[in-house]
Amino acid sequence: MKNNLDLxxxxxxxxxxxxxxxSGQYPLDAFERLRQEDIRETPSEDVHWSLRGEEIKSEDGENQIWLHLKANTRVTLTCQRCLTPANFDLEVHRDFRFVANEQIALAQDDENEEDLLVLNRRFNSLELIEDELIMSLPIVPRHPSCHNAYLASLAEENEQSTEFERPNPFAVLEQLKKPTNH
Ligand SMILES: [Zn+2]
Known part of the structure; x- marks a missing residue:
């Protein structure tokens, strides 16, 4: 197979x-929109991806064109509960069926579970990989368990700060003890 396919x-x-x-891997920096979500100054993470094409003959004799996409990476976001950095493993596995035009895609969209895209001889598959990873970002990033991360950040702050206006750590502990909805 040719290796010079342009993604x-x-x-x-x-x-x-x-x-x-x-399949391959590119640095997170190569995906500008996704990279902007990451709070690190120089994320060293890679995006691992794979693409597989498939032609399936359906029962009505029609040839279906499929693209199977897998990608994963790790991003660091700000936890919305404790406001410290939190790592998230992103993992996507999506199957797309390509149809001839937008009208068919719209008409068939409701009756099919798979994602439909319009067939394109110059399809930007890197953009699709990036779109899917962005859509897999948590809507509200949170540590699975904030307590440890929060206390660690407080301890760090404690060492760095000599101010007296910090929140009382015991009051904060009381807050953490309150039941949360999970
Ligand atoms: Zn947190």
């Missing part, structure tokens, strides 16, 4: 007919 301009039809597979 920005992937010929989906040929990719599927050849049952092509591609």
């Amino acid at each position: 920005n301009q992937l010929d989906i039809l040929t990719f599927a007919k050849n049952a092509s597979e591609l």
Whole structure:
């Protein structure tokens, strides 16, 4: 198989007919929109991805064009509960079926569970990978358990700060003891 396939301009039809597979990894920096979500100054993370094309003959004799996408990476976001950094593993696995045009996509969208996209000889598969990872970001980022992270950050603050206006750590502990909805 050719190795010079351009991920920005992937010929989906040929990719599927050849049952092509591609995989690799790019630095998070290569995905500008996703990278902006990460609070680190220089995230060293990679985005691992794979794409597989498939042509399936359906029962009514129609050839269906499919693209199977997998990607994963790790991002650091601000926990909305304790406002300290929190790591999140992102993992996506999506299957897309390509149809001839927008009208068909709209007409069939309600009756199909799979995601429909419009067939394109110059399909930007990197953008799709990035879109899917962005959509998999937590809506409200939170540590699975804030207590430890929060107390660790308080301890750190304690060492750095000589001010007296910090919140009383015992009052904060009382807050943490309150039941939360999970
Ligand atoms: Zn937290």
